[in-house]
Amino acid sequence: MPELPEVETTVRGLARFLDGARIERVVLNRADLRRPFPPDLVQMMTGARVTGLSRRAKYGLIHLDRQHSVVFHLGMSGRWRIDPETPDRHDHLVLETADHCFALCDPRRFGSVDMLASDALDDWPQFAALGPEPLGPGLTPAHLKAALAGKTQSIKLCLLDQRIVAGLGNIYVCEALWRARIHPRKAGGKVTKPQLERLVPAIRDVLEASIRDGGSSLRDYAAPDGELGYFASSFDVYGRTGEACRRGDGGTVSRIAQGGRSTWYCAKCQR
Numbered sequence: 601m602p603e604l605p606e607v608e609t610t611v612r613g614l615a616r617f618l619d620g621a622r623i624e625r626v627v628l629n630r631a632d633l634r635r636p637f638p639p640d641l642v643q644m645m646t647g648a649r650v651t652g653l654s655r656r657a658k659y660g661l662i663h664l665d666r667q668h669s670v671v672f673h674l675g676m677s678g679r680w681r682i683d684p685e686t687p688d689r690h691d692h693l694v695l696e697t698a699d700h701c702f703a704l705c706d707p708r709r710f711g712s713v714d715m716l717a718s719d720a721l722d723d724w725p726q727f728a729a730l731g732p733e734p735l736g737p738g739l740t741p742a743h744l745k746a747a748l749a750g751k752t753q754s755i756k757l758c759l760l761d762q763r764i765v766a767g768l769g770n771i772y773v774c775e776a777l778w779r780a781r782i783h784p785r786k787a788g789g790k791v792t793k794p795q796l797e798r799l800v801p802a803i804r805d806v807l808e809a810s811i812r813d814g815g816s817s818l819r820d821y822a823a824p825d826g827e828l829g830y831f832a833s834s835f836d837v838y839g840r841t842g843e844a845c846r847r848g849d850g851g852t853v854s855r856i857a858q859g860g861r862s863t864w865y866c867a868k869c870q871r
Contacts, residue, residue, distance in 0.1 A: 621697040691703035741797045838864050
């Protein structure tokens with residue numbers, strides 16, 4: 601599933617061509633993805649001008665001058681294609697402006713598209729319970745200390761809880777915990793203040809590095825221009841079972857299962 605950096609890369613890629621443009625034509629090639637397309641989607645988008653694009657957690661938002669916003673989720677395999685040379689049978693939503701064509705391609709159809717009043721976005725159930733954005737000012741050591749107080753659940757699973765931090769996924773939690781030297785099994789409520797002070801910048805650093813490199817491109821992911829990201833080549837622990845820790849401390853990367861997901865870490869430097 602595309603994680604936060606992949607969604608951010610997608611939003612930035614779309615913004616280069618779509619921000620400020622008027623949508624002249626909207627085509628739905630099927631009735632639904634994971635759930636039905638909004639019944640007023642074509643009517644609301646046709647003729648509307650795009651006033652901006654943004655991201656919330658792992659959702660992308662296309663803001664219209666009609667006081668509504670289109671909210672999309674890429675699911676397992678979704679991606680936007682800009683000016684595709686040939687149609688794809690999985691191009692389920694197509695937008696056309698005077699200069700460009702944008703096709704939402706989703707072979708597995710686990711993605712979604714919603715239409716919401718812009719002033720009601722914060723109250724949408726998928727957004728209402730979200731914690732602060734990891735790249736925003738709301739994520740601080742003080743916020744994490746309060747949110748983790750008394751938690752016996754592992755810090756790894758706490759960070760995947762979208763109510764604590766919005767948009768963090770498995771890859772980047774593993775990487776951030778390694779950078780902050782925190783053992784993934786440590787109880788959230790036992791993480792110390794100095795560790796939290798390392799963790800917040802570690803989260804930001806690993807996300808920003810991946811965004812700069814265009815995402816990790818695991819499996820089906822590609823940016824709107826078709827380019828694949830290359831952050832995967834920079835993983836410090838993720839997927840590196842049995843390899844030497846990159847700190848050069850003699851440790852080895854181990855893999856464990858937590859909450860039904862794999863976790864990679866170095867037991868020697870993560871405490």
